[in-house]
Amino acid sequence: MATLLLQAAGAFLGGFLGPVGTAIGSAAGATAGYLVDRALINSTQHYTSGKLAGAVPFTAEDGAPIPRVYGAARIGGTMIWATRFEESRQTTRQGFKGGARVTTYSYFANVAFLLCEGEIAGLRRIWADGRELDQTLYEIRVYEGTEDQQPDPLIEAKQGTDNAPAYRGAAYVVFEHFPLSDYGNRIPQFQFEVLKPAGALHKQVRAVALIPGATEYGLSPDPITYAAQKGASEAVNRHVLTARSDLAASL
Structure with a gap:
């Protein structure tokens, strides 16, 4: 509905500038009306x-x-x-x-x-x-x-x-x-x-004696990470999914 009304209004106003103005006004009015119609229709649609x-x-x-x-x-x-x-x-x-x-x-x-x-x-x-x-x-x-x-x-x-x-x-x-x-x-x-x-x-x-072995952070209960590459980090003392660190998983 808005497309028809605004198209007619645009053609009428553009008519003051001659045939070219009528064509331009009609196209501009139709475009504006289309956008208004789409906004009105979409605002009532609901998807799940x-x-x-x-x-x-x-x-x-x-x-x-x-x-x-x-x-x-x-x-x-x-x-x-x-x-x-x-x-x-x-x-x-x-x-x-x-x-x-x-x-x-x-x-x-x-x-x-x-x-x-x-x-x-x-x-x-x-x-x-x-x-x-x-x-x-x-x-x-x-x-x-x-x-x-x-x-x-x-x-x-x-x-x-x-x-x-x-x-x-x-x-x-x-x-x-x-x-x-x-x-x-x-x-x-x-x-x-x-x-x-x-x-x-x-x-x-x-009691159990904990020896870190070859790792520098083996006795840390918290995960220690380093920047493996730009925008990505990697844990150095967590190789399991059962706890926050290897030490916590072993206790």
């Missing part, structure tokens, strides 16, 4: 990206056996607790002012996986869909499966103080607010490297 119509639940098997692990083993966990996906959305406008609105949805999972019979020494590496996770980027809590371990605070907050199990005697891991955008907005297939020593020798160790 990544919205889940429905989530396929991660299955958990009732009565599944609890694995028993010795040494270091890579195992898959059994999901024992989860909440509905947390949804986050952000709305932006495309192009200049008055452009179409685009709402992008992101989803996060709160989930717990049972690992094996406790007590374990710890959890080393974690894989999601076959790719190792950088554990410093996520909120991950590991419970070693002691007989006096307390319920996880997130599970307790969701289920209630008297309804949250502690899973005593069973080692498990809890992921809080885990982003799902890299996994197609679904819970990925996790695998865990569990460490469980045999016997009681590990409990008798009281």
Whole structure:
């Protein structure tokens, strides 16, 4: 509508300058009207990206056996607790002012996986869909499966103080607010490297001598980086994804 009105107005005003003015005024009016129409139309358009119509639940098997692990083993966990996906959305406008609105949805999972019979020494590496996770980027809590371990605070907050199990005697891991955008907005297939020593020798160790060896920063608990090239840095004392530095990962 604005295109027709401004085209006619431009032709009328340009007519005072003769036939050439009429043509120029008509073209200028049509261009201005087109821009106005586009702004009006785009301002009413709204697109969505990544919205889940429905989530396929991660299955958990009732009565599944609890694995028993010795040494270091890579195992898959059994999901024992989860909440509905947390949804986050952000709305932006495309192009200049008055452009179409685009709402992008992101989803996060709160989930717990049972690992094996406790007590374990710890959890080393974690894989999601076959790719190792950088554990410093996520909120991950590991419970070693002691007989006096307390319920996880997130599970307790969701289920209630008297309804949250502690899973005593069973080692498990809890992921809080885990982003799902890299996994197609679904819970990925996790695998865990569990460490469980045999016997009681590990409990008798009281101290360990740390020798830096060939590295200058081997005893630094914080990551040390240097400029490998312009605009890029590289860590000199972090070669694992389980902690902030090699020293922190070894303790």
